[in-house]
Amino acid sequence: MTSSIAQSIVQIDGSFCEGGGQLLRNAVALSALLSKPISIFNVRQNRRPPGLRRQHEAGINLAASICSADTKGVEVDSTMIDFRPGPIQLPKTLSADPGTAGSTTLLLQIAFPCLLFSPSAHQAESESQEAPYHFGISPTLTVHRRGYYPKGGGSVLCTVPAIPGPLFPVVLTERGEVNCDPGECPPQRMVSDAHRTLVASGIPARKISITAVRERDQDVVGAGGGILLWAETDKGCLIAGSAVSIKEKKPKRVGEEAAKELVRNLSHGGCVDEYLQDQMIIFLALAQGTSIVKTGPLTDHTRTAIHIAQRMTGARFHLDENGPDSTTITCEGIGFTPSSR
Structure with a gap:
């Protein structure tokens, strides 16, 4: 060299x-x-x-x-x-x-x-x-x-x-107003605890929509789950929160973690x-x-x-x-x- x-x-x-x-x-x-x-x-x-x-x-x-x-x-x-x-x-x-x-x-x-x-x-x-x-x-x-x-x-x-x-x-300097908080996750306990945590943070229940999704057995390897939540704004911004399920973690905690992460990212007013x-x-x-x-x-x-x-x-x-x-x-x-x- x-x-x-x-x-x-x-x-x-x-x-x-x-x-x-x-x-x-x-x-x-x-x-x-x-x-x-x-x-x-x-x-x-x-x-x-x-x-x-x-x-x-x-x-x-x-x-x-x-x-x-x-x-x-x-x-x-x-x-x-x-x-x-x-x-x-x-x-x-x-x-x-x-x-x-x-x-x-x-x-x-x-x-x-x-x-x-x-x-x-x-x-x-x-x-x-x-x-x-x-x-x-x-x-x-x-x-x-x-x-x-x-x-x-x-x-x-x-x-x-x-x-x-x-x-x-x-x-990206204006986040705008949150239109809705959709998300995907299984099982129902994750959904209910995530929903409860979001409402407790001050997000109106009418703006929250979470859909539970279960994959077909032939489309996965192993067993597991997770939750993804995101907030859309009228300025086109997306703010997210997520958590992954593991054997040692109860579904209640998974839903709460994802919701708290989303709330934390919404609280600072940033666009990302x-x-x-x-x-x-x-x-x-x-x-x-x-x-x-x-x-x-x-x-x-x-x-x-x-x-x-x-x-x-x-x-x-x-x-x-x-x-x-x-x-x-x-x-x-x-x-x-x-x-x-």
Whole structure:
């Protein structure tokens, strides 16, 4: 390796702020997308045990297959990895399987930014997209099978469309009024306790609608359940709360947890919840122009995502923390396109 190549490698301390898997996923995704080699040390230093788990290994290998990357240290328990990306070559069908009851959405988190852009996709002209709230992105996600802990075995298909140019910026500064609080969950005890908790928080019962859903036996692996609640506003915002059922947790507690999480995210008046807050940082950095998002208290995951996005892309972020419960994130994006690689 020549000294000029060595100097171009971005060195990243994996113990920064939240020091977990999100830092790893964001850094690798941007490395693949921007053709910037990275070395990450102290991988998942703030987790016990530290180092890569099988889900992280599968995610990095998925990103490597997207951009024909050379890797080093991508194995379980490793606390240092090297990722040297090559060209992204799409469209093609990709698959990843951590072999455990890990999160399919966390695998998607590392792959999705890479899949949005490729020279072939960029050249495919499509109709003008006018959906600034969604950055102009319209993916589809189909759940073929759910796999419950500890067996796993779920299957999800995500189809990512070609985009004709850089992502649109977003402006989310007014949440608006909550229209309704729909949700999906089994069994009935989760429904009743979630409903009771929402009403106790001050949400009118007439605005709450929860539907119980039971999957067919042939569509699941293992036994389990969960509850997803979300609030829709007249400004197009979605605020969510969720909880997963496990053997040691009573249905009553599952329903209460999801409802309390939703209420907590509604209480701060932001336009996104605590989980979407950090997930959108990569896309703010890549979008063209100025994005402004009002949210609740800034999470460590979001601070980490901003740190990595600034290091990797050069996008400029400004944080206006208006007290402990309100933050406005402003980002001047880089207007990334495949030709700017």
